[in-house]
Structure formats: structure tokens, C-alpha cells
Amino acid sequence: MADLRELYQEVILDHNKSPRNFGKLESPTHQAEGYNPLCGDHYWVYLTVTDGIISDIAFEGSGCAISKAAASLMTSLLKGKPVSEAEKLFERYRAMVTGQGGGDPSEMGRLVVFSEVKNYPTRIKCAVLPWHTLHAALSGEQTASTE
Amino acid sequence: MSPSTVEQGLQFPATGFDVYRTRQEFPILNQFVRGKPLIYLDNAATTQKPNTVLCGLNQFYGCCNSNIHRGVHFLSELATRHYEDARVNAQTFLNARFHREIIFVRGATEGINLVAYSYGRAFLKEGDEIIISAMEHHANIVPWQVVCEQTGASLRVVPINNDGEFLMEEYEKLLSDRTKIVSVVHISNALGTVNPVKEIIRRAHAVGAVALVDGAQSVAHVPVDVQDLDCDFFVFSGHKLFGPTGIGVLYGRESLLERMPPYQTGGDMILSVTFEKTVYNDLPYKFEAGTPNIGGTIALSPALDFVRSVDLRKVAPYEDALLKYATERLLEIPGLRIIGNAREKAAVISFVMDCAHPHDIGTILDSEGIAIRTGHHCAQPVMQRFGIPATARASFALYNTPEDVDALVKGLWKVVEVFG
Numbered sequence: 084m085a086d087l088r089e090l091y092q093e094v095i096l097d098h099n100k101s102p103r104n105f106g107k108l109e110s111p112t113h114q115a116e117g118y119n120p121l122c123g124d125h126y127w128v129y130l131t132v133t134d135g136i137i138s139d140i141a142f143e144g145s146g147c148a149i150s151k152a153a154a155s156l157m158t159s160l161l162k163g164k165p166v167s168e169a170e171k172l173f174e175r176y177r178a179m180v181t182g183q184g185g186g187d188p189s190e191m192g193r194l195v196v197f198s199e200v201k202n203y204p205t206r207i208k209c210a211v212l213p214w215h216t217l218h219a220a221l222s223g224e225q226t227a228s229t230e
Numbered sequence: 231m232s233p234s235t236v237e238q239g240l241q242f243p244a245t246g247f248d249v250y251r252t253r254q255e256f257p258i259l260n261q262f263v264r265g266k267p268l269i270y271l272d273n274a275a276t277t278q279k280p281n282t283v284l285c286g287l288n289q290f291y292g293c294c295n296s297n298i299h300r301g302v303h304f305l306s307e308l309a310t311r312h313y314e315d316a317r318v319n320a321q322t323f324l325n326a327r328f329h330r331e332i333i334f335v336r337g338a339t340e341g342i343n344l345v346a347y348s349y350g351r352a353f354l355k356e357g358d359e360i361i362i363s364a365m366e367h368h369a370n371i372v373p374w375q376v377v378c379e380q381t382g383a384s385l386r387v388v389p390i391n392n393d394g395e396f397l398m399e400e401y402e403k404l405l406s407d408r409t410k411i412v413s414v415v416h417i418s419n420a421l422g423t424v425n426p427v428k429e430i431i432r433r434a435h436a437v438g439a440v441a442l443v444d445g446a447q448s449v450a451h452v453p454v455d456v457q458d459l460d461c462d463f464f465v466f467s468g469h470k471l472f473g474p475t476g477i478g479v480l481y482g483r484e485s486l487l488e489r490m491p492p493y494q495t496g497g498d499m500i501l502s503v504t505f506e507k508t509v510y511n512d513l514p515y516k517f518e519a520g521t522p523n524i525g526g527t528i529a530l531s532p533a534l535d536f537v538r539s540v541d542l543r544k545v546a547p548y549e550d551a552l553l554k555y556a557t558e559r560l561l562e563i564p565g566l567r568i569i570g571n572a573r574e575k576a577a578v579i580s581f582v583m584d585c586a587h588p589h590d591i592g593t594i595l596d597s598e599g600i601a602i603r604t605g606h607h608c609a610q611p612v613m614q615r616f617g618i619p620a621t622a623r624a625s626f627a628l629y630n631t632p633e634d635v636d637a638l639v640k641g642l643w644k645v646v647e648v649f650g
């Protein structure tokens with residue numbers, strides 16, 4: 084196993100301590116609940132989508148450092164981005180944290196801080212839960228579960 | 231950063247139990263994981279196996295593997311004898327009256343399911359009540375819920391206090407002539423609470439109910455005597471008692487087992503089959519359909535022998551001292567809170583930390599070679615009761631040392647360092 088500091092990078096610890104876009108949106112156009120029953124990670128993701136653009140995004144809930152930082156970074160990256168780009172990023176991100184290729188730093192931007200997750204099989208679900216929830220919200224589903 | 235034992239002036243009392251010698255029986259403990267010596271503190275999930283159990287498995291498959299109860303040949307006779315010897319061994323272990331009161335099952339889960347489906351479906355009706363406690367493992371909740379749905383009976387739950395203790399007065403209020411089954415955990419896997427099961431059973435009998443004790447966590451820590459407890463059913467899993475996985479025991483009172491219909495049907499559990507009529511076999515075979523886990527059953531015997539040889543009465547003061555030492559040392563960690571502070575408590579410590587989620591605690595300890603469990607421990611109602619999503623849990627066995635506790639404390643300081 085690589086050094087723990089590779090997993091718990093400063094950026095992750097920082098987003099865990101002070102999550103960005105943390106809270107509810109007044110009247111979101113999309114929302115979903117994400118739950119990992121095994122470890123109790125539990126989040127809600129809210130979006131306002133106008134003309135195919137994510138004009139606002141927020142999340143609330145609780146969970147481990149990895150899942151919270153993943154939600155926080157996700158929301159800060161996606162604000163102002165087209166929905167199509169969000170879905171593409173989700174695919175690439177999922178490939179990276181599950182160790183199925185991807186992870187090219189030039190493509191992943193700040194999400195590279197999660198590249199070490201692939202070496203911690205028990206933590207992969209934590210890293211993808213917020214993204215699954217986002218995907219569920221954009222697909223018009225109410226809930227996402229890691230199980 | 232982490233204060234040492236000596237600085238804290240904490241002394242570990244001599245109890246006369248030689249943990250270091252006992253450890254030598256367990257080869258798995260003597261290894262490195264993630265480049266660090268293994269510190270195994272996940273014993274409530276499963277325990278490690280002594281050499282005698284490993285040899286038992288090896289010997290069975292290497293020398294006497296054969297099916298039982300059906301062959302006329304040498305190996306089959308040998309395997310059958312060892313299998314039935316294990317039953318007598320389990321009978322002695324639990325001090326059951328008869329060996330036919332010992333049913334081999336896959337584990338505690340299957341034992342409870344057997345009673346719920348066989349006894350529950352045959353004897354429960356609408357308006358009847360089943361009582362469990364708020365600290366049950368899912369294995370002692372869900373089977374009863376299903377039986378309630380099927381029979382129209384209802385489930386009542388005895389609440390627990392903030393320390394995680396069973397509330398006897400509340401139990402008394404729930405008991406009535408509608409109560410037909412009381413099913414409670416002996417020692418809670420999520421909180422460590424040791425329940426006053428003897429008194430719980432006495433009161434169940436007073437209203438004419440039968441009582442089941444979930445002994446999954448107790449058999450490795452306290453001596454069990456089913457006649458003294460006067461329970462009607464008792465279940466445990468071999469793998470939590472230094473034995474193999476896939477084998478467990480259901481003890482049932484003979485008069486009840488006699489009246490209960492089979493739980494699964496097929497080979498071995500019948501006396502005769504024609505297409506018109508099947509005559510069920512006698513106890514215990516009525517409840518052991520199909521080829522059982524023969525190797526696991528035979529290797530359960532040396533596990534029972536091991537527990538007998540160390541004598542849990544002598545181990546108890548040691549485990550108590552370990553619990554006390556671990557509790558004191560864990561409370562040195564800033565922002566750490568222990569969930570479950572029952573006066574009668576086994577060496578299981580569930581805890582949460584202000585600075586880190588249990589899952590992160592688990593990952594950091596793992597990188598130090600320390601195995602603990604994180605999550606809801608199959609006891610989600612307990613988590614709900616305490617308003618937390620999950621806990622980190624260190625659970626100890628008779629081979630854990632004060633040095634293991636020191637390593638845990640050191641690991642927790644690392645958590646504080648990363649997240650504090």
C-alpha cells in the first residue's frame with residue numbers, strides 16, 4: 084500500500100473540513116439522495132439546470148472524508164458546466180478511481196487527487212457515491228445506492 | 231505525541247492467564263500485514279483459529295474424507311463417528327441434557343432462522359407477540375419480521391438506555407399472555423453489553439413464552455450452561471469461537487424440537503419416502519437435511535476443546551482487565567467517545583471520533599497493520615438509537631495483549647494527526 088498521504092491528500096482533507104457548496108438549493112430542477120448502507124455515507128445532491136447548463140449545484144449530508152471531499156470537489160468543478168460535460172467527467176472519473184484506465188492529469192483536472200483511491204478497494208464506493216447521486220439526479224431518479 | 235503507558239502510570243494487573251503462551255497456538259497472528267505486525271482486533275466479526283483446528287480440518291480432508299450416515303465402508307464409518315463425537319462434544323460444551331438437542335447449522339443466523347420458520351410458522355397466530363431487544367443483530371430481527379408478516383404475530387422491542395443496557399422494567403411491561411417468543415442477544419456485538427439472560431428467560435417462562443438466546447458473541451467469553459440458563463433455544467457460530475466458518479450449533483429443548491416441523495427437507499432427514507408419504511427421521515437428523523458441513527463440524531471439536539482447555543473462568547478476569555485498560559487508554563484520545571458503557575460489558579469497544587468518520591479511522595489503522603471493523607455492525611437500530619451512522623469497533627479475544635491496545639492507541643493518534 085502506498086503512503087496514506089497519497090490517499091488523504093491536502094486537497095481532500097481541506098474539502099472534508101470545509102466542504103464547498105454545502106447546503107440545500109431553494110428550488111432545484113433536479114435532486115437525488117445517495118446512500119451507502121454499508122458505511123452509512125448519506126448525501127443529497129441538488130442542481131439547477133438551465134438550457135443544459137448546471138447553473139447551480141449544492142450538496143448536503145454526512146459521510147467519510149473521501150466521500151465528502153468527492154462531493155465538494157464535484158460541485159465546485161461542475162458549477163457553470165454543461166450537463167453533457169458533467170456526464171463525461173463522471174465516466175472518466177469512475178474509470179480512474181476503479182483503476183480502469185483514465186486518470187490522465189490533463190483530462191481530470193483537480194480530480195486527480197482521487198487517483199490513489201483505486202489502490203483502496205474498500206474506499207472506491209465512497210469516492211463514487213456523490214457522482215452516482217449526481218447521475219441519478221440528472222437522470223430523473225430519486226435515489227442512488229452503492230449496493 | 232502519544233503518551234506511553236508508563237507515563238500515564240497505568241498498570242496492567244497480573245491475572246494468572248498466560249496470553250503470550252496462548253498466542254503461540256494461533257499461527258496467523260505471527261505475521262506482517264502492510265509491512266507492520268498484524269494487530270487483530272476484529273474478533274466480534276470472526277476469531278482466528280488455533281493449530282488444533284487447522285490440523286482438524288487438514289486431517290479430515292487428508293485422511294478420512296467421506297460422506298456420513300450412509301456408507302458401509304471404513305472411511306464413512308470413521309467420518310460418521312467423528313461427526314457424532316462433535317455433537318456429544320457440543321452437548322457437553324453447552325451442558326445440554328441430550329445429544330439429540332444439538333442441531334448442526336451453518337451458524338447463528340441459520341439457527342435463528344430455523345427456530346423462526348419451524349417453530350414460529352407452526353405455533354404463532356394472529357395477535358401473538360415476539361419480543362426482542364433494541365440491541366439485536368439483524369440476524370435476530372429480520373427472521374422474526376418475516377414470521378410476523380406470515381403469521382399475523384407482531385414484534386415488540388425492549389428499549390435500551392444511554393449506556394446500552396437492557397431495560398428490565400420496560401421488558402416487564404411488554405410481557406403478557408400474548409408473548410409467545412422472547413429472543414435476545416447474550417452479548418451485543420455492537421455495544422459489548424452482557425445481558426441478564428437468565429432473568430430475561432425466567433420472566434419469559436413466567437408468561438408461558440419460549441426463550442431463545444443468541445450466543446454468537448458470548449460462547450468465546452463466558453461459560454454457557456443451557457440447563458442453568460433454562461433457555462429453550464441457544465445458537466452460536468463456530469467461527470466466532472476459534473472454529474471453522476460454515477458451522478454452528480442450535481441447541482433446542484427436546485420437547486420443543488420434537489413438536490417442530492422440519493425446516494429443510496431432502497436426504498438424511500427422512501426415515502422412509504414413498505410418493506404417498508414421507509416419515510421424518512428422529513432428532514437431531516430431522517433438522518439436518520442433506521450432506522452437512524462434515525469437515526467443519528469435525529474441526530469444531532478441537533475449537534471446543536481449546537476453549538475448555540483455557541477455561542473461560544480464568545480468561546474472564548484477563549479480558550476484563552484488557553477492556554478496562556483499553557477503555558482508559560482510548561479515552562486519552564481527544565474527541566473520542568465510546569458508544570456502549572454497560573456495567574456488565576464484554577471486551578468490545580465501539581467508538582466514534584469528532585475529527586474522523588469511522589471509515590477513515592479504519593483505513594488509517596489498517597495502514598498500521600491494525601484490523602478493526604467499521605460500519606453499522608449489522609445492528610442498524612443500535613446506530614439509530616444513538617443517532618450515529620456508524621462506529622469504529624475494536625473487539626478483543628483471549629489472544630490480544632496490552633501491547634495490542636498500545637498499538638491501537640498509537641494508531642488513533644495518527645488519525646488525530648491526519649484529521650485533527
Ligand SMILES: Cc1ncc(COP(=O)(O)O)c(C=O)c1O
Pocket residue numbers: 274275336337338339340367369370415417418419444446447467608
Ligand atoms: C450477536 C450476533 N448474532 C448473530 C450473528 C450472526 O452470526 P453468523 O453470521 O455467524 O451467522 C452475529 C455475527 O456477527 C452476531 O454478532
